[in-house]
Every structure is written in structure tokens, then in C-alpha cells.
Amino acid sequence: MIEINNLSKSYGKKAALMDVSLTVPQGEILGLFGENGAGKTTLLKCVLGYLKHQGTVTLDGAPITRQNIHRLSFATCEHSFFPALSPAGHRDFYQMHFPRWREKRFQGLMDFFELPMDRPAGKLSTGQKNQLEVILALCQGADYILMDEPFAGNDIFNREDFYKVLLGILEPTETVILSTHLLEEVEHFIGRAVLLRQGHIVGDVTTGELEDSGRSLMDYVKETYHYRSDRVRKALSELTGEEEDG
Amino acid sequence: MEKPVKNNFARWIEGRVPPGLDWRTERSWVVWGLILGTLWSAIVFWSRLDNARDRLYDWVGGQRVLVESRTIDPFPELLDQAMAGFLLGMALTIPLACYHYAYHYLGSRSIYLMRRLPDRWDLWRRCLTVPVLLAVLCLVAIELLTILHFLMFLLLTPSPCLPAEPWRQLLYALGGGRV
Secondary structure, three states: OEEEEEEEEEEOOEEEEEEEEEEEOOOOEEEEEOOOOOOHHHHHHHHOOOOOOEEEEEEOOEEOOOOOHHHEEEEEOOOOOOOOOOHHHHHHHHHHHOOOOOHHHHHHHHHHOOOOOOOOHHHOOHHHHHHHHHHHHHHOOOOEEEEEOOOOOOOHHHHHHHHHHHHHHOOOOOEEEEEOOOHHHHOOOOOEEEEEEOOEEEEEEEHHHHHHHOOOHHHHHHHHOOOOOOHHHHHHHHHHOOOOOO | OOOOOOOHHHHHHHOOOOOOOOHHHHHHHHHHHHHHHHHHHHHHHHHHHHHHHHOOEEEEOOEEEEOOOOOOOOHHHHOOOOOHHHHHHHHHHHHHHHHHHHHHHOOOOOHHHHOOOOOOOHHHHHHHHHHHHHHHHHHHHHHHHHHHHHHHHHHHOOHHHOOOOHHHHHHHHHOOOOO
16 A cells, blocks of 8 residues: 655745645556646655655555565656667566566567567657556556556557556556546546645545446546636637627 | 577676667777777877987987986876876766766656666666776776886886886886876
8 A cells, every 4th residue: 555644845936746645555546637737747756756755655554665666666758768778678677677577468568569579669659659668667567556647649549458458457456546637538447536736635536436426537527626617718708809698 | 589699798787887878889989998098108108208218318429329327207207198098088987977877868767767676776886887997997007008118118218327216116106196
């Protein structure tokens, strides 16, 4: 279980996260949503220890250190692979550092997405780079797989494939924290949605609760964000100088 | 496709440069740097030694005659600037280490992966091994060439014109002293 307690992070005077507390049990697929700048990426980077922060993050009660960091993997739209290294080279590198590397899963996913094993990662297409990034995170052998907008640049068919494959291959003990804007796409993939806004958690709901209440994830997000559907019409009226009908 | 068989050195060095970086290119730079540094050192030292030896002679009646009362310039003085190439090589280890670190930000953010490896030293090992090796090689080259140049100095200087305790000058030069 990942436990985040009173986590705060500022960039200079700008607060990115304020007093965030969150518990993620093992085996959960959690979607992390929020507008740009809400703090999603910052939250993931704080969990991984990339950013200095206030508050605590623990993994099964212990702080995240070099002793247990192998239980976390990370796929990011910024990409964390080595551009000059081929997928085969990455496999060797991961095997050297992560003893729980999932070779069978790696081979299966590489074949499924038809990625070339010997071409440098930097020379793959944007979609293929994302695929490799996610494949590496899935095959590291981690219990907690953190993903930050991993499909940015992939087409819809590709993303659909990924969701299906993910649901098919994930073991019950594997946990996914997926930060994305693609609400509707991941709605049927996740089990829980956490909404961030201006550095605060403003919503936390399971998809089961949503189903029971007859709402979609999008409805929940709009409701939680107090989305004003007439905002666009008003703005357009002001811009074009047209009178509002009332 | 079969993997090419790697020798022990290749395996060793691949674990000590940033992943994907072509260590063979850096090895070429290092080898060429050492060759050029050695050539520079030889040219500078031997031209100085030649000039110093010339000053031991006078022309008398159209003949070159050794003036035995003269003493050749001190060995460390002849060595001045001769090791500049290696000193430059040692100075370049700092930007090289910086480049190895910056490599993890080029084209991706592989620094994220390096920073979450269970082996906390892997990043530093990969950034610093080649620069440290280069510095050590430069240092060894300086000391070896100093000894080699000293042997030339002893062999090519007429005995009466050698300083009283030439070995002290060698030790002084090996310690980094120049004049």
C-alpha cells in the first residue's frame, strides 16, 4: 500500500500540491485526473522521490528508499528510456538492475505491438516510443506502476489496444496509478478516480460508486469541478459582441 | 539474430558509460589525445634539450668545442610546457563528466530511470569512470614521459655538463615541479 500523508510541494512561491493525503492499496487501478497544472505529475514525482517535498510517502509502512524503489516503476510522456539504446539493450539493462524483470511479458508485448528489437529507441515513432516506455514500466516487475500521460501522441486504436492488453495482463497484486486527461477512454479501465485541482484532492470515487449512482466519470468530474456549461457560450457572446438571449 | 560476442573489457566498460553511449568513440578520443599529448611533449622537450645542448658548445676556429665548465639547463626547466597536452586532457575530464550526466537529459529524461535504480551508485559510476580513467592515464603518461625524457637528458648531455645531482631534478619534476 502506498500512503501519502500531508504532502505539500511548492515551486518557489507557487504551491503545486497542498496537504495531499491519499492511500493506494495494492491491486488497485487508479486514475489521477485534473486540468493542466493541477499537480498530477508533481504528485507522481514526489512519490518516486524525484522532488523534495513536505509530508511523507510510505510503501507498506516504510519510506521509499533504494531498498524498496524497485517495487515502483514509472512511465512518463517525457520518456525515461535511453534514446541510443535499443529495446533489446533496455531489456539487458533492466534485467541487470531489476531481478523481477518479466521477460515473457516483455516478449509478448514487443511482439503484440510489433516493435523492432534492435532499433535505437530514439529512432522509433512517437507512438512506438510511448509503447516502449509503457512496456518497460510493465515488465520491470514492479508492484506499483506509475504512469504519467503515457499515451500522449498515440492514436485512439493504439490506446484502446493498450487498455485491453493492460487489463488482460495485470496480475491482481499489480497496482496502476494512471495520470491522464483521457477521462472517457479510461473510465472502464480504472477502478477508482482521484481528482486534483490546484494542488488539492477535490474528488475520490470508485467506479463502483459511480455506477451505483448512475453517473459517468465525466459527470462526476464536471460536478466536482463545478463545470459551467454556459461558459463557452458567454465567452463567445462577449467576443463577438452579440446580445445574450437571457 | 545472434548477439556479437563481447570481450571482458567491452562488458566492463559498457557498464561504466551512460547506457547507449558509444564508448568506442570516447576510447578513440582518449587514444588520439594521448598520442597528440605525447607528440607535443616530445617535440617541446627535445627542441628545448637540443637548444640547451647547443649552448654547451662554442665555435672555435670553425669547430664546435664543448665548454666543460658549463652546466646544462635544469631538467625541470626543459620540461616546462611539455606536458601541456596531458594537463589539458585532465582539465577536459570535468566537461566530459558533465556531458555524461547531461546525456541523461538528451532526447528523453532517462535520468528518471537512473534515479530510481536500486543501485544508487550506477549513475555516478557511468558518469565518472571514463573521466577518472582519462585523468589517471594522463597522470601516468606525464610521469612515464618525465622518466623517458630524463633518460634522454642523461644520455644526450655530455657528462661534464650534467648538474651535480641530476636524480634530485627528476624527483622534483615527478612531483610536478618545473623550474
